[in-house]
Amino acid sequence: MYEYFNIVKDFITIPDNSSIVEIASGHGLLYKNVISKSNISKYTGIEPNKLFINKFWDNVGQDNRVTIVNSTYEESRELFDNVDIVICAGLAYHLPYPTHLVEYLANTKVKELYFESFGELDSDVFNFDYKHWGSCSYTDEELNIVGNRQVGSRLTLPIAITTNINIYPHWFKMLGYKLDKYENINDTFSSKSQVCIMKFIKQ
Ligand SMILES: C[S@@+](CC[C@H](N)C(=O)[O-])C[C@H]1O[C@@H](n2cnc3c(N)ncnc32)[C@H](O)[C@@H]1O
Secondary structure, three states, rough: OHHHHHHHHHHHOOOOOOOOEEEEEOOHHHHHHOHHHHHOOEEEEEEEHHHHHHHHHHHHHHOOOOEEOOHHHOOOHHHOOOEEEEEOOOOHHOOOOOOHHHHHHHHEEEEEEEEEEEOOOOOHHHOHHHHOOOOEEOOOOOOOOOOOOOOOOOOOEEEOOOOOOOHHHHHHHHHHHHEEHHHEEEOHHHOOEEEEEEEEEEO
């Protein structure tokens, strides 16, 4: 097994009988090497690519705890109701608007969230003043969003786009999620070099 999965297995804590949703379940490697080792009650993978879903079943085999939904996370809101843990790995850096993913995850109101993406979190990220972050612009520090965005009762972010992983803890914090811990994972898996996994808890 890749060292990557050993690190992630130690990082992710799954209490007995937890229900899990994994966004972008891909080839099933996270399920096979990490999630399936816990005594879960139910696992739902959300994956838009049918070829990846076939690969998932090749890798995982028969497992009656597993359901794979052939869809995007955007189209799967109802799957997040009453779920204990949401896991999302390797997706944010593919998205044109990663802020949307963060808003979406926060609006599920799930209690525990594991989020893995490309990059290396700064050691002082807990103390970083996001208002001085250079790579994104905030339209309104008080979260009173102006312009033509539809906000309604949803939690939203006043940010257009950025890809720097160090901003994610601040985005989640603005929407009521605390960074509990994180781990940088370097050079352990060819397609997974320099990634970071973070755990967020709903406040
Ligand atoms: C780099 S792969 C990561 C797969 C797996 N999570 C991993 O870490 O190895 C990116 C995955 O995101 C999926 N994906 C892309 N857009 C998505 C969306 N809107 N909702 C859910 N999954 C999406 C792709 O189909 C693909 O499986």
